[in-house]
Amino acid sequence: MSDAKNGQPSDAAKSSLSEGLSPPQQAPGIMERADLLTGIVLLVLGVAVAWMSWEMPRLEVRRIHPATVPGLVPGLLGLTLAFCGAILALRSVRASADAAGWRVFGGIFVSPEAGRVGATLALALIYALVLVGTLPFWAATALFVFAFIVTFEYAFSASRSPLWRTVLTATVQAVIVGVTVTLVFQFGFLVRLP
Numbered sequence: 001m002s003d004a005k006n007g008q009p010s011d012a013a014k015s016s017l018s019e020g021l022s023p024p025q026q027a028p029g030i031m032e033r034a035d036l037l038t039g040i041v042l043l044v045l046g047v048a049v050a051w052m053s054w055e056m057p058r059l060e061v062r063r064i065h066p067a068t069v070p071g072l073v074p075g076l077l078g079l080t081l082a083f084c085g086a087i088l089a090l091r092s093v094r095a096s097a098d099a100a101g102w103r104v105f106g107g108i109f110v111s112p113e114a115g116r117v118g119a120t121l122a123l124a125l126i127y128a129l130v131l132v133g134t135l136p137f138w139a140a141t142a143l144f145v146f147a148f149i150v151t152f153e154y155a156f157s158a159s160r161s162p163l164w165r166t167v168l169t170a171t172v173q174a175v176i177v178g179v180t181v182t183l184v185f186q187f188g189f190l191v192r193l194p
Contacts, residue, residue, distance in 0.1 A: 030108075032092040039089025046082025050075050112156070119151055137185075137193035142178030146170045 053075030058064065066072075108114060123144065131140035149170035154160055161169075185191045 032095045034108075035088050035092035035095075039085045039087070039092060042085025043082050043089060044085075046078045046080070046085055049078030050082060051078075053078055116152070116156055119156065120148075123148055123151065133194050138178040138182040140178075141181050142174040145177045146174035149173060 053071035056069070056071035056074075058066070058069045058071075127140065127144040131143060134140070135143070150166055153170070154163060154166045160166075182193060185193055
């Protein structure tokens with residue numbers, strides 16, 4: 001794949017490199033800003049985990065040894081997570097000096113991919129925090145599956161099927177998944193579901 005005369009890559013090799021085999025080019029500062037936000041989130045999460053672990057009962061009345069208290073391991077993990085998040089955030093602050101890149105970085109959060117991630121997060125949180133416990137488990141699961149399928153097969157799809165077909169497919173799959181998951185957990189794993 002190199003030219004025999006001068007050792008340079010041939011035209012075919014150059015074209016194969018330009019067809020997507022080279023790593024993607026990103027705007028300067030994108031990764032530093034992503035690292036900064038990730039570091040801040042990890043720092044806050046680690047401190048929250050460490051604080052909640054500190055607040056857990058130590059069970060002194062049951063003569064539990066201090067090395068085996070329930071909050072010890074989560075507390076250590078939370079402190080480690082906070083430490084790593086702080087290092088990541090500080091390193092990214094020192095690496096990026098310009099403020100103009102924040103506009104480019106903010107564009108990531110209004111992209112279609114960010115919309116899909118946000119929809120997934122919203123549906124999962126609604127399922128876990130609202131539906132489970134309010135409705136029977138099979139109904140909550142079926143409703144979640146139905147909403148997920150309709151959202152991604154119709155609202156976020158580039159090639160949409162007719163709405164009636166999407167709703168029909170989502171309904172059938174939602175009922176199958178809701179009932180199957182409930183039966184497997186109740187009779188296979190012997191877990192009482194809410």
